[in-house]
Every structure is written in C-alpha cells, then in structure tokens.
Amino acid sequence: MEQARAAAEFAYFQGLDHAVPVANGTRALVIALMAASVLAEETGKRALRPGRRALVSGLTWQATAMAPLDRRLVPVLLDVDPATGVVAPETVHAALRDDRDGEIAAVVIPHLYCRMADIPRIAEICDEYGVVSIEDCAHAHGGAIDGRPAGGVADFGTWSFQGSKSITAGEGGMVTTRHAGIVDQIVSITTCGRAVGRSRPFQAGNDRLGALQAAVLRARMRRFYREELPVKPGVLADLEARISGMDGVTALAPQLRVGTQITYKAVARFEPEAFGADTVEDLADALHALLGVEVATLYDPLDDSDLYRPDSDPANHWSDAFTAAADPARYPLPGAHELRRTALGFEHAALRDPAFPDRFAQAVARLRAAGPVPSRPSEVTG
Known part of the structure; x- marks a missing residue:
C-alpha cells in the first residue's frame, strides 16, 4: 500500500523508528492525544480525562490548541521567548511545578518557523511529572536537536503535509512516537478502531491518508530530503x-x-x-x-486570534468551569x-x-x- 510505503520512507528519511500516516496535521494532533490516553494508562502517567489541562504554546497555528479542546482538555496557553518564538523548558517546568492539584495531563509544544523548541529537556520534565509530551512538528521537517531527530524525542510527534509546508502532499499528516508498543493503537485509531495487533478497543473514526496523497508525499519527501535539505x-x-x-x-x-x-x-x-x-x-x-x-x-497570538475561539463551539459549553478555563484571554502572552x-x-x-x-x-x-x-x-x- 502507498500509505505504508510513505510511512516507512518518512521514518527512514527523518531518522525515526515509527510513523503512521493520517489525514492531515490537525487530525495528527487529535490522534496523538487519543493514543496518549492509552499510553498514560499503560505507563502510569496522568490520565487525560475531560476537564484536565494541556499546556500549549500561545504562538502557533490554532490547531495546536484546538486538538486538546477536541478531547475536552483545557488548553493552557504558555508564552514564548520572543528571541526564538518557542516555549522555553523553564516555562513548562514552572507551570508543572505550580500545578498543585496535578490537573495538567499533557504538554503540546510546537517547533516554530526556523527555530526548534528544546524538546529533549521538555520531554524530560514531562516524564519527571508523569505528563504526556507531544511535539508539534508541522514546521520541523528535517530538524534535529542534540543529535536526535524531531518527532522522535517526545512521547509523540505530529506532522503536517499541508500545501504550505516544506513537504506537501496537498494535504496529509503523520504521527510518530518513541513507544513501539503504542504503534498498533495509533493505526487502530486511524482506521475506525479496527483491531490491529496489540491494540485495545477504542471508539474512533476514519482518519486515513488517501493512497493518491501518499504517492504524492513519497515523491515530495524524496525531493526535500535529497535535494532541498542539503x-x-x-x-x-x-x-x-x-x-x-x-x-x-x-x-x-x-x-x-x-x-x-x-x-x-x-x-x-x-x-x-x-x-x-x-x-x-x-x-x-x-x-x-x-x-x-x-x-x-x-x-x-492565541489570546487575540480570530480563528482560536473556544467559546464559538457549543460543544465547549458542556461545563461552565471548562468554558471559563478555556477562555484564551485568561493567559497573558507579552512575548x-x-x-x-x-x-x-x-x-x-x-x-x-x-x-x-x-x-x-x-x-x-x-x-x-x-x-x-x-x-x-x-x-x-x-
């Protein structure tokens, strides 16, 4: 299948062990959070139950924050260092340290434009606090930090191949992970919850990448890694x-x-x-x-974005406390x-x-x- 070939080639070029193709980058983020629920249960990390918090960069495309909303997690917006545009590890550590009730269950941090977040340190902090880490790699094709490739450092990496990205299939995405034992679950989640290997039952929908897009993606990634990245x-x-x-x-x-x-x-x-x-x-x-x-x-910035409006979706009004906590105006983002x-x-x-x-x-x-x-x-x- 073209999808399997695209996943294998992407993993090879990016230097990763595991990759699963999905419909687009936004769904990649949601699917990673869905799989994170299973990973958390199996590894003893904090459960991603509704109403808990997810730390998210305040300077990013709105999908990075929308994905936690989709899973009924409250996005807590973190400010960035204006010298780099990315969230510093110290900012993540301070938020987790001050989380006295242990309500933060996930951290979703993007690499941005031409700068990488310090994901090795952020993932280490998340492991220390028992929190799932996700690196949004929509801008990170080809990147590596501390000798480790983007998408293989945090618990999950999510990728976009949308039309403006460095590698594009017109549309498409990928979920990568450092955990071999969760790969079957990711594949299952993208295919309507069908049993795959060691996956467990999980209510899901169809988030598969199309075969035609996969074929385009294979050609485009070869050009990027062989001709453009050098x-x-x-x-x-x-x-x-x-x-x-x-x-x-x-x-x-x-x-x-x-x-x-x-x-x-x-x-x-x-x-x-x-x-x-x-x-x-x-x-x-x-x-x-x-x-x-x-x-x-x-x-x-997401506290002043026309697109990031949690209150505009009636589904986000299931709890008054949730609606209030998700209000982006609660989070100052001067950087x-x-x-x-x-x-x-x-x-x-x-x-x-x-x-x-x-x-x-x-x-x-x-x-x-x-x-x-x-x-x-x-x-x-x-």
Whole structure:
C-alpha cells in the first residue's frame, strides 16, 4: 500500500523508528492525544480525562490548541521567548511545578518557523511529572536537536503535509512516537478502531491518508530530503549572518544545540521606524514587491486570534468551569505579542536559492534609501 510505503520512507528519511500516516496535521494532533490516553494508562502517567489541562504554546497555528479542546482538555496557553518564538523548558517546568492539584495531563509544544523548541529537556520534565509530551512538528521537517531527530524525542510527534509546508502532499499528516508498543493503537485509531495487533478497543473514526496523497508525499519527501535539505539550512545561516550586520533588522537567537536547523520559514525582526514605516505589515508589502516571494506576519497570538475561539463551539459549553478555563484571554502572552509586532516570515521556497541572502540585503538597503515606507490603505467599510 502507498500509505505504508510513505510511512516507512518518512521514518527512514527523518531518522525515526515509527510513523503512521493520517489525514492531515490537525487530525495528527487529535490522534496523538487519543493514543496518549492509552499510553498514560499503560505507563502510569496522568490520565487525560475531560476537564484536565494541556499546556500549549500561545504562538502557533490554532490547531495546536484546538486538538486538546477536541478531547475536552483545557488548553493552557504558555508564552514564548520572543528571541526564538518557542516555549522555553523553564516555562513548562514552572507551570508543572505550580500545578498543585496535578490537573495538567499533557504538554503540546510546537517547533516554530526556523527555530526548534528544546524538546529533549521538555520531554524530560514531562516524564519527571508523569505528563504526556507531544511535539508539534508541522514546521520541523528535517530538524534535529542534540543529535536526535524531531518527532522522535517526545512521547509523540505530529506532522503536517499541508500545501504550505516544506513537504506537501496537498494535504496529509503523520504521527510518530518513541513507544513501539503504542504503534498498533495509533493505526487502530486511524482506521475506525479496527483491531490491529496489540491494540485495545477504542471508539474512533476514519482518519486515513488517501493512497493518491501518499504517492504524492513519497515523491515530495524524496525531493526535500535529497535535494532541498542539503541546501536550505546553509542558506538560512548565510541569511542570518547577513542580518547580523544590518541596522534595524535582527535575526532570531541562535540555537547551538540544534544540529539541523528547520527551515519552514526564515524569520527576521524589524524596527519599522528605522525604515519610516508604521508597522511590519507595511514592511511586508514593500519587501514582497522587491523580493517577489511571500512575506507575511507571524501567527496571531492565541489570546487575540480570530480563528482560536473556544467559546464559538457549543460543544465547549458542556461545563461552565471548562468554558471559563478555556477562555484564551485568561493567559497573558507579552512575548508572543512582541514577536508578532516586530517579525516577518519569508516563504521556505526562498531558502532553496543561495542568492536569497544577497537579494534580501539589497532589498533592505533599497527600502532604507527610498525613505518612508507607505502605509497599507485602510479597509473601506460600508
């Protein structure tokens, strides 16, 4: 089957032992939490029962937080370090240490854009407290930290192959795990709960990856790992070295323990006033015109996101306490907002071009020489 071949090839290329293909990255997160319920019972970790908490980054695509909601877990939003965009281990440790009642049952932390979370340390902390750990690897294709591949460090890794990702099948996902004994359960959960090997009965639906998507995925991952991965981290390093000498622009903080840097998007932080701009949105428009690549602001922090609205789903009103606890406004995220106000991301395809760092430097110089950057026109309202 194409799906089995895609899983085997992905595990081989990424350096993992176990991988299960699924319909998409969002479902990968939900399926990991479903399998985590079984893993927790078998290993003595905290049960993932309704109403318990899941620690989640406050700067991520909304699906990272939506998945715990789907399992009736309360997403507790953690702030990020604005120097990297990811949650620090110390932040996870502080939240678990202060959890006097032991209500936190899972930790779901994404690698983001071109920086990796310190998953080795975070997974270690989670093991210490008896909490399931999940690394959201939607941006982490090819990444490795401390000599360990992304997706193989925490209890579970979840992957997206959606159209914008470094590896895409148009749509698709993968669940990976460091636990050989839970693989049959993951496969069972993706196939309507059918008995598979040592799986136990578990109410589930159809979350399988289609054969056509699997075939596309196989071709795309070969191109990424064989042709693009040898190039893109070096281009990113050259770009960040160029940025280090620029006025009004800074790169994200370096990560010395990361062996293979992830390259979903390059990120640069700007001082808009240095270019006569009011906002980074204005700079995005100008840089897009000069570079001819997608230039975009980062995700909206989840406490101020149009898409992450737990209260908008009636299913999340099953308990007044749950609804109140899931309110994203409860969780201040100053680091996430600082990064959102100052940073822009550049599409990962740009990093296939070794000339991109020079083009970027030339574009920044042209912006500075041209004078004030015009503001975006206001939207017309009727």
